[in-house]
Structure formats: C-alpha cells, structure tokens
Amino acid sequence: MAMYPTLIVHNAKIHTGVAQRPEVQALAVNGRRIAAVGTNGQIRSLAGPATMVIDAGRRRIIPGLIDANQHLIATGLDYNQELRWDSVPSLNEALRLLADQVQRTPSPQWIRVVGGFCEHQFAEQRLPTVEELNRVAPSTPVYLQHLQDRALLNAAAMAACGYDGQTPDPPGGHIEWDDQGVPMGSLIATPTPELFHQTLAHAPVLPHEYQVNSLRQAMRELNRLGITSVIDAGAAHLRYPDDYKAVEELAHHHLLTVRMAYHLAAQTPGGETGDFLHWSTINHYGDGDELFRFNGAGEVLVHAAMDYDNFRQPPPAFTAQTAVELEDIVSRLVARGWPWRMHAVYDDTIDMALDAFEHVDAAMGLRALPWFFDGAETISARNIERVARLGGGVNVQPRMAYQGEYFLERHGADVAAHTPPIRRMLDAGLHVGVGSGGATAASMDPWTTLYWLTTGRTLGGTTLYPPEHRLDRAQALALHTRDNTWFSGEQGSKGQLDIGQCADFAILSQDYFSVPDEDIRQIESELTVMDGRVVYADGDFRAFDLAQPRPLPEWSPVNHGGGCWRNAHHAQQASAIASSARDGGRAQR
Secondary structure, three states: OOOOOOOOOOOOOEEOOOOOOEEOOOOEOOOOOOEEEOHHHHHHHOOOOOEEEEEOOOOOEEEEEEEHHHHHHHHEEEHHEEEEOOOOOOOOHHHHHHHHHHHOOOOOOOOOEEEEOOHHOOOOOOOOHHHHHHHHHHOOOOOEEEEEOOEEEOHHHHHHOOOOOOOOOOOOEEEOOOOOOEEEEEEEEEOOOOOHHHHHHOOOOOOOOHHHHHHHHHHHHHHHHEEEEEEEEOOOOOOOHHHHHHHHHHHHHOOOOOOOEEEEOOOOOHHHHHHHHHHHHHOHHHHOOOOOEEEEEEEOHHHHHHOOOOOOOOOOOOHHHHHHHHHHHHHHHHHOOOEEEEEEHHHHHHHHHHHHHHHHHHHHHOOOOOOOEEOOOOOOHHEEEHHHHOOEEEEEOOOHHHHHHHHHHHHHHHHHOOOOOOHHHOOOOOOOEEEOOOOOOOOOOHHHHHHHHHEEEEOOOOOOOOOHHHHHHHHHHOOOHHHHHHHHHHOOOOOOOOOOOOOEEEOOOOOOOOOOOOHHHOOOEEEEEEOOOOEEHHHHHHHOOOOOOOOOOOOOOHHHHHOOOOHHHHHHHHHHHHHHHHOOOOOOO
C-alpha cells in the first residue's frame, strides 16, 4: 500500500451513513478504498506530493447511490438513439425537444422516447396527440412510449412498421382503430408490453461499436445523477450472451464507470427451464469481480407468472400450472446455488409465489440465498411475515410516483395511502431496498425516487401518503445506499463512507438534507468518484473530468443535452448549443 493517499476531499459536509460518525469534514482514499475520514486538519495532514486534493467548497457529499432495479444493459444498447423526457416540466418543452431532434435525425432513423416520464409531470397534464406528432415530424418516424402502458406512433412510424387495418392484435396488446378501420397511432398494453418490443424491432439497430459507446454514455448519465452501482434486473427481450457483448467488452477493458451486478431473465416462454439449466452450466453466483459480477436469476422466472406494473389494467389471473412451473424453476435454482429476484406487483402474485417458495424451502431450504421480490406494491401484512420467515427481501420501485393517479382511480385513496407498505416491511425486519425500475417503467433518476419516498407525492403533485407512511431523508438515502448492498451480497463493502469500504461517492449540486422538498428533484452530482477515481465532473470541478468519447452517431440526442431534465443544466445546454451552432460543435456537459 502506498504511504500517502491517492485522493483527499476536504472542506465538505460528508454524510457517511455510519451511525457512530454520521458527518465528517474530509476523507482520504488510497487506491480503491476509503483510507481515513475525519476533520479537515486530520485528513489534509496525510497528503503526499502525488495526492490529488479536492476542495469541496462546503458542498454535501453522500455515498454513491446504488440503484437495485435498473435495466442498464438493455437501456445502454439504445441509449444514444433515445430522446429522454425524464422530468421535463411541460409538454410544450418536450415537443420543442422533439422538434429540434427532427431537424438532426437523418432518414431512415427514428426518434424514440422510450418511457421514463409520465403525463402527470407536465404542466399540461396530458400526452401529445398523434396529430401533434405528425405536425412536428411529418416524415421522420416517431415512437413515443408512455411508461409500459401505451405508445403513440406518428404516421411515418406506423408506415415503417407496416401497421394497417389488416394488422391483428398480438396477445396482450391492442392497436387502436378509428370508425373507418384506420390505425390511430396508439398501441395499448393489455397488459403485456410485448407489442412495444415488436414495434421497436422495426427500427434501425446500432452497430456493435456504437452500442459500446451508447452504454458508456448511459453510465455517464448515471454518474451525473450520483449513481455508482446498479443491480441489473435482467430483461426477457435481451438475448444472452449476444446482447451482453458490449458490457462484457467494457468490463474487460476496465471502462465501466458504474459497478454492475447482473441478473439473467428467462428468455423463452415455456422454455424457462432450458434457459436456466443451460446458463447454470456457464455461470456461478458471484462470478466476476467488484465491478462486474453475476447475481442470479430474474426478474422474469416464468413468463406465465409475470404481473405487469401497469395500473391502468386489471391484475392478471394465474393457473395452477403456473405455480407448478414456478416451484420447479425455483427448486432448480436452489439446487445450483443461484439466488433470484421476481417481479411481483400484486399480493395475489406474491401469495402464489410464496406457496411455491415454502414448498421448496421445506424440501431443500432456501434461506441461505438472497432472494427477493421486485415491487410488491400491494403486499399484505400476512405475506410480509411469510417473506420475513423465509429470509427474503423486497426491492421497492417508485411506480406510484409515476402512476399514483391511475392507482387512485382504480383502488381508492385508502389503499393508495400504504402502497407499497414500506413502513410495515421495515418494522417486520424485512430486507428492504430501492431501485428505479428505469429506464422505461420509470425514470433512471434516483432523485425522483428520493423525492417520492420523503414527500409521499407523485410527479403530478398528488399527495399519496400521510406523514407516518413517509421516510425521513436519512432513512430514504440509507435505502438507496447501504441497504441496497444486501441485494448483491456486498454488505459492509460499500454503501457507506467508512474506512475500508469502496471509494464511491458524489459531491452534490445542492444539499439533499436542507433543500426545500421540490428542489430534491433538481439535485445532480458535480463530481462523482467510483472505485477511487473521478468518473464525472462538472461546474466548479470540471477540470477534474477526463476526456470522454463523443456520443455516436453524430445525430444522437445525447450530443445535444439528453438525459434527465434539470432546470439549470438544460438552460446551460440551450445556451451552449446556440453559441456552438455555427460550427456544429457539441455542447459540453
């Protein structure tokens, strides 16, 4: 070990997440780990001639955020092709961003806005009409997906897909028609999102080298938001191993800027057993290293057991055969030492799953494996106790922030007031963590999640939860950092700023602990450190940023701002883009 620290950050308000020493002024990093925490004087005295020293200017520092339900591998493959509307405050502004992108996008490319926003976040409280999309983009295909419940296509996109009056509805989806049998440009999930995947399959695909670049840009956006780790929840539409080549290439070349523990979701409806049996001959739980490692099965275990996070549709019903298939899969996973996660929004789904898990536990024992449910919005008190008895966990997502109004409409305010019942789960001693579910079912933006957990409000401003069902800011942050380490079996190695833990942290643009509630959603990182190295820097810290690859292709929305909306950030972007328009230069973050 070197005698001197490699990095010192001082003159800061550092929230350590450690109960006996919750706040310090400075920290020292040696290589990849925290070497010391303490006062400015104590830590500055450790500096050597080669130590990088950063004055934080009294800003707030937090442990790097961990998103325990992120679809980064799937998102990353297409990130450079997507226009993001995450947190954009008005439909008028969203349509302006769309119109600007129409001017840049060459034929035959599409413009895609794929989830991550909701109509209630807009001042206008509505989605655009297909007529508005046609007006903005008369010849460029536009695909606009609202969460995982519906998609709007302009006329050019409908034509590119070949959708016409003869096109049949696929299972679990519906194409809306007018009275004359002409497609209206609206696709509805009833409730499965498979129709959306089928539609996007008509769009151009990025070549491999662009996908690698795209994944780097997606990670950089996460770094800008203060995220240093994700647990990738898998995606049934990804093909393994082909769709994992880009992330494996980056891991091999030490170019990941986000730690990633990944799950494999069953790809083949009816063939799930074959998928998992094959993969378990190749992968063992924990394979990899601290930056890229295999974390188990899910969040799709059995396709027929999927319920969908779509509160505009009724919950699906399951057959007895589905429960048998689920028990068979889980018993095979336990026999091979694979943990699992299972997407389960509704208590009926959880009830069926727990019956299967209890049978497996009686026969084989499963408490040694970190297994958990994703979502669990309507889990009952009885099933919370059953999860606790089996040693499982629940990873909550901010779906109610995006769909709370729809849930209220279907289930009423009394039920919504404890959906999901986070307090009850914590009181029962459950392992509870939090993930975004991004980037389609919700935004990848962790500050929206922290806002929802602490205020109890939706993005539309509706208050869902009484004060006693909300978390305070420290509790919410603990869920998004330390508590999430259980879900990847990394307790004690990260999630806090303590001696010996991973050097992952973020210097924030505003103090999370003191800003007004509404300003939580405007927070971003000004400097992010992951694995002891600066992976993102902006504003007063821009000199510490490393040169980044330019987003490819040239017309990518990422070259013109992109990412999750921030008032100050996008105002700077607009100014920089305008000033560089003459020479086609790129606005720098």
